[in-house]
Amino acid sequence: MKPKVGVFSFTSCEGCQLTILNLEDEMLDLLGAIEIVNFREAIDERGHEYDVAFVEGSITTPEEAEEVREIRERTKILVALGACATLGGINAIKNRHDLHQVRRKVYGDGAHHFPTEATQRVRDVVPVEYEMHGCPISKREFLQVTKTLLLGRVPRPSPHAVCTECKTAGNVCLFDKGICCLGPITRAGCGAICPTYGGDCVACRGLVDEPNLASMIEIMKSKGMSRQEVEDRLTQFNTLEPVDLEPHFSS
Amino acid sequence: MKTLVLSKMDVPGLVEALGETARLIGPRKKEHQFVFGQITKPEQLALEYPTTILPPSRQLFPNDEPLVRLRLDDVAASREIVEGEKTILLGVHPCDVQGINILDEVFSDSPPDANYLTRRSQTIIIALECQAPCSPYNLCFDKGTYRLEWGYDLLMIDLGDRYFVFTRTGAGEELIGDLPFFRAATPADREALGRARETQAGSFKTRLAGPVNRLPNALKEAYDDLLWEAVGRRCLSCETCTNVCPTCYCFDVADEVELDLVNGTRCRQWDSCQSCTFAEVAGGENFRPRPSERQRHRLFKKEVYQYEKYGRSACVGCGRCSAQCVASIRLNEMYNQVLGG
Amino acid sequence: MLDTAPISRKSLFVPEAARILDVEPLTAREKLFRVSLNDRPLGHRPCQFVEVSIAGIGEAPISVSSSPASSEIFDLCVRDVGTLTQAMHRLEPGDRIGIRGPYGNGFPVEKIIGKDLLFVCGGLGLAPLRSLILHCIENRASFRRLTVLYGAKRPSERLYREELAAWAKDERLDLRETVDVPEEGWTGNVGVITTLFRAVEVDPLETVAVIVGPPVMYKFAVLELLQRGIMESRIYMSLERRMRCGLGKCGHCQMNGIYVCQEGPVFCYSDVKKVKEAL
Amino acid sequence: MKGYEINVHHITRIEGHGNLVVNVKDGHIEELRLEIVESPRFFEAMLEGRRYDEAPWITARICGICALGHTTASILAAEDALGIEPDEETVLLRKLLVDGETLQSHILHLYFLVAPDFFNAGSVIPLAETHPEVVKRALRLKKMANASVETLVGRKVHPIGMMPGGFRRWPLPEEIGEVKRLLLEAREDLTATVELFRRLDMPPLRRDETEYLALREDGEYALYTGQIASSLGTISPPRTYRDRIHETVAPHSSAKHVSAERDSFAVGALARYNLNHDRLRPWAKAVAAELGLEPPVTNPFHNNTAQLVEILHCYEDALELCDQLLERPNGDHRIQEPTRHGRGVGASEVPRGTLYHDYRIDESGRITEANCIIPTGQNLANIEADMRQVVSDMAGGEPNDIQQRLEMLVRAYDPCISCSCHFLDVEFV
């Protein structure tokens, strides 16, 4: 019997599940290998028990928390899909603001009608077997992980930094062009796609296991970045991994 | 050995002719830097380049190299994948040629690695001598790697409007066999060569505080030096230094499976002793858990371990690791510290 | 062009097919696999290892646990810690695995003939050491005293329990065991392995000691042995490092300049005591 | 007519989470709404304090499917605020990307979300068995559209390298050549697509009150930029958007509704077609005529047909842009720097309609105020008005059929709820 797979989406842009839909070359083979029983964006049917549940999005309301708990109960393996789910991602930027004020700003006097809770990662709510990082996830990693899961094992996240993939691609390092890049402390797996296309890495895949943040911050500082700029960069996707900049910028 | 001359005007013709006989790999411009890549049109070739991002040796030892074709339902159906096609590496600087020679030694060492050697045995190297140092970090003068005595098939030296060409191997001579672009060198060419070499020698300078042959012992004495701690504090473990090194060859092996879950490939990927899990074993024990230890291992591997095993340093002085380190960790500075400079 | 010396151009990475004849759970985490290659005996020396693979999953080095005398069928004792080993635990008799090897130097048995032998092993260390112990039992006349010290974390984690029981009764060797944490029914020794040393009589001039165990064990065990007067050149050990190729290339197993997969895994203490990353 | 209730929790095959609630008692509509149940994401608040060049990157994350559109509108707003003039090639390249985005979005919508309705299938998955050639063609076309954007800016979802003032990396000539090759290869599949959708009968629906809004530009079918034009005849620059369209809170649903001169209006492919059909490229124009798409078209189901026409237009337009880019020297494309600061509005046509980004940026380049108006939000009131029409047209019909028709209607608008909920929240029913 083909393994049953569900794709679920919480607070997110749905770009990660779209990335799955964009697997044009592999789609038919993929459908041959798995049975997709829940994928609201693409299909009508809904299933109930899953071998693998891919969960996209951050958890930002009590209802979402409830729903993800229910999914957890109905699935053998739960994979958090994308930066929203694994890091809080862009959604977590709001946690840096006073949530009360955020609501007031958007809804004015009606703010009390719109409860919002602090953005949470999926693993803050339920146990997760694998975190597939990226904003959006990489097609390659999605396929690799899916195949590995089909073979009955949970893969191990890459121990390497984005720089390794950037070097493999033979890219001109952005630092060489005077642009700061978080590739050295960011977990690989995206193929260094941003540096390859001229953008600096902003760590959408989260940090490596043992990031040398102290050194990275000093480097950013030496490139003329202000405290605010360093903070923006380090929190764009990683608000939930706070970094103490005080020791580097006091004096 | 033959001595020939190639007019620069004939380079495009040569490129086209070579491209017809083999896969031609040479330096190409990438933004403001250079990379080795396939040359399909003469204008892609950029022979006047300081250095490339990745060394040409990586062409012989590609990332994600397939080793074994696998059938998941039958191990007995495993088949080797040993690939190679006739390739010409054109415009390889002396240090990089020696980098390739060092890989040759490692992969020929018992037991020999058929994957590398097969690719290598079909590769012709056309070296190109440098006229001046390519960066503030290279150590090729100190290391004696700015000129070549062997390890190449053809060697080109820039004489302004033409290249002086030495043939070194039969394969090299055969390659240019009847091509109309070469003529025998005349006494005037030789004189010009002499002058070019003099200028060249004058432009390279020593960057080390002591003789390079003191390095192995100086490093050994500095095994417990605080230098490593200082370097370790800055190191980001991003692996760039080893990825851009012409003589690094550490790898990992992993299986890739197709969606049919029946066919697969066992591949090797570049790996690096700078990765934090490189020396970790089951149970979590890590034999080189700290960046300081890993940086020390990198230098020791080049200057001590390889030296003791093969009789020469595995650092060819290309300067890439220093030039490309985001944390500004400079090999020459570290060497100078242990040499007491 | 590189001289194409007439060396073999065959890739060393292609595994040979081997058949699993029998699977026996030894503890909750270790299983014993009886394996046979298709066309040949393995031909291993004690303490050598093979690269075991499952297509699509990967490879890992595993020690050959059985005696060299019977290498038509050989034993692998595997703990399920990760990718390959967990997949292996799902295999059944009749399934096939890939084998490369044997690799490594193996134990220099010729150097210990006529000696008192003291085996010190902890945990999974018994897996490789068993090949040597069995070799010594089979060639009992070539050696003098045979002492085996075995430490496990818990009684239920002891490997080869039936064999240990037989060894305990066997007059050809002196087996002593200890556990870190006792469990119900355990009447034996409790404590770290070094506690066993004290009770053993050794003739320092005639004893060769062999240590195999988890990384933390070596330092203490060596110290103890040196204190008992055993010569550095007569202390052997098998060291574990991460390995990806087993061919002296991938770089993972290097401790300082030494490739453990080629020059090891068995080392003489006098050779590695100056190797800073060894112990 | 008996009473019935329709309660669709999470309509499938649309972008994002939406609920459909219809309650008819004795032939009288008691309740009818399209609810947006996506969690609020507070993008406007998140933009405050961030640098202007981060904004396209952050707002792309409002919606994966419209990521390129948000990036574009965000860039336009910042450029307007900061007085940045991108060079001509930059504009050409952006237009090429916008074409790519429109192609991919319309293809995805027509083949994957709409077609199953016509084949009576729950999704594209069973279609793979019954109509493999259709699905394979759909995949090929979608891949073509995705690949052309990916070749230029690395990714379709959250494109890399687009920023105010220019591109972080300028594509190589061979990459633009590759896009052209991909496009040319697709011609046959596009012809087959026209044939396929020609055979599909759009359900009838007439409601002549709809006002259509779309951007209009001199000399071209406006997608990248333009002036705000209405089918009622008015036209004005993007900066006037606040005077033109009004956000109101619908009492029955917390989804903000938007109106212009009338109670509701429509944006999107059909609106653009109605306003700009004279500027379509030839193939698109010919096919529109062939399909009898006589402007003004007021049947919202024909939004699907208009999308088909736009696919052809974007295809031809993209080819033309490739040629123009290839003719120009691949020179040094410097990123243009700000020359002032203040407020700026960016308006761009994304697949589902006009998207507005409006920023105030201070002298340090940081955003102090932001507002985004999303096409789906603009359409909501109109969708509900059309739903009422469907319910009364089908009075006496089977509730199941009505529900299916209503879902088809919602889908025809191709609503993108991820986008519309950047500021909305409603309670679960």
Ligand SMILES: Cc1cc2nc3c(=O)[nH]c(=O)nc-3n(C[C@H](O)[C@H](O)[C@H](O)COP(=O)(O)OP(=O)(O)OC[C@H]3O[C@@H](n4cnc5c(N)ncnc54)[C@H](O)[C@@H]3O)c2cc1C
């Ligand atoms: C010479 C030699 C002989 C050996 N002999 C034996 C033997 O006889 N029997 C035996 O059982 N072992 C033996 N080993 C050890 C064995 O090779 C290792 O345990 C090997 O790593 C197992 O491979 P694996 O693919 O199962 O584990 P891997 O997947 O490579 O895992 C290795 C380590 O990574 C950790 N890990 C795995 N997945 C994850 C994850 N998702 N997240 C975090 N950590 C993770 C594991 O816990 C483990 O610590 C020997 C090793 C050597 C070098």
Ligand code: SF4
């Ligand atoms: S991780 Fe990024 S791409 Fe994925 S859903 Fe979240 S915002 Fe979208």
Ligand code: SF4
């Ligand atoms: S561009 Fe970024 S990822 Fe690439 S090498 Fe430089 S620092 Fe690393």
Ligand code: SF4
């Ligand atoms: S380069 Fe960095 S920001 Fe870009 S996808 Fe990779 S991890 Fe994310």
